[in-house]
Amino acid sequence: xxxxxxxxxxxxxxxVAVVMRHPAAVALSKQSHRHWHWQWSVxxxxxxxxxxxxxxTLWSPALAEFSSKPRSEWExxxxxxxxxxxxxxxxxxxxxxxxxxxxxxxxxxxxxxxLKHSPGWRDWAFPSHDQIQAAATTMSFVSKASDASQQANPxxxxxxxxxxxEKEARAVLGLFGMDDWYDDDGLPNRGVxxxxxxAHAQPxx
Numbered sequence: 671x672x673x674x675x676x677x678x679x680x681x682x683x684x685x686v687a688v689v690m691r692h693p694a695a696v697a698l699s700k701q702s703h704r705h706w707h708w709q710w711s712v713x714x715x716x717x718x719x720x721x722x723x724x725x726x727t728l729w730s731p732a733l734a735e736f737s738s739k740p741r742s743e744w745e746x747x748x749x750x751x752x753x754x755x756x757x758x759x760x761x762x763x764x765x766x767x768x769x770x771x772x773x774x775x776x777x778x779x780x781x782x783x784x785l786k787h788s789p790g791w792r793d794w795a796f797p798s799h800d801q802i803q804a805a806a807t808t809m810s811f812v813s814k815a816s817d818a819s820q821q822a823n824p825x826x827x828x829x830x831x832x833x834x835x836e837k838e839a840r841a842v843l844g845l846f847g848m849d850d851w852y853d854d855d856g857l858p859n860r861g862v863x864x865x866x867x868x869a870h871a872q873p874x875x
Contacts, residue, residue, distance in 0.1 A: 675761025685790040686762065690755075690863075691771035692856050694839050695827040697747035712736060712749045715757075725757045728870075732845040748839045752846040756870075764871040767791065770858045775824035778806035825856035 678686055700708045715721055716733060726733065736749055767788040773780055779799045785791040797805075828836075843849040850862050 674758050678762060685785075685788075685794065687767045687769055687785060687788070687791070688758065688762070689769045689771060689774075690858070692825070692827070692852055692858075693748050693751035693843065694831055694836065694856070695771075695825075696751055697744060697839070698827050698830060700747055701743070708747075709750045709754070710743070711746050712753055715750075715753050721757065725760045725872075726753065729753075729756060729846060732847075736842065736845055742838070744835055745838055745842050748842040749846075752843060752848055755848075756846070759867050760870060760872045764864075764867045765789070768860070768863065770860065772824040772857050774806075775822040778802050828856055 674686075674688075678684070700706075700710075709715070712733060715726065716737070722730070733753075736745075741749070765788060767784050769781055769784055779802050781802065782796045782799075785794070786796070796802075831839075840849050843851065847866070850859060851866070852858055
């Protein structure tokens with residue numbers, strides 16, 4: 671995420687889209703795959719002066735408050751998600767399309783409608799709805815259980831997270847002004863997220 675803007679600058683003719691998922695689900699996934707390479711602490715970002723100067727100056731008070739007391743691994747992972755999305759959204763044009771994991775899981779064909787509204791994707795030849803649906807049944811992002819015939823449930827993670835952990839996650843999101851990005855059911859508030867992007871967009875050089 672932190673390198674998305676630089677990569678896009680190197681390949682300006684490549685159509686780009688962001689796939690976004692609820693921070694609690696992402697945190698749980700990271701904890702389940704510890705052998706993969708993740709950022710586990712916001713301190714890793716704070717130790718990069720260039721990154722802070724370019725993207726995080728406005729959030730220095732939030733980072734300072736977050737770091738002012740010991741934090742659990744869970745809180746750190748939620749904060750890492752916040753910082754990565756700040757950097758990501760400031761590095762990309764504000765009209766870069768977002769594909770919300772939760773919405774795609776419930777309706778994989780919605781991808782086409784989102785992408786076709788983006789200039790970079792308008793000339794693409796999209797597969798048919800039947801082809802998209804067929805592909806989605808074989809892919810892990812649909813959040814199905816082992817039985818592929820079951821209906822997708824993109825907020826299954828809520829059954830693994832206590833009320834206290836949800837409260838802690840929302841408190842961390844609140845530090846960064848993101849506590850209204852998702853509703854109580856774990857579904858994205860797309861308009862809220864887009865307004866945040868527009869309000870914090872940086873000039874692209």
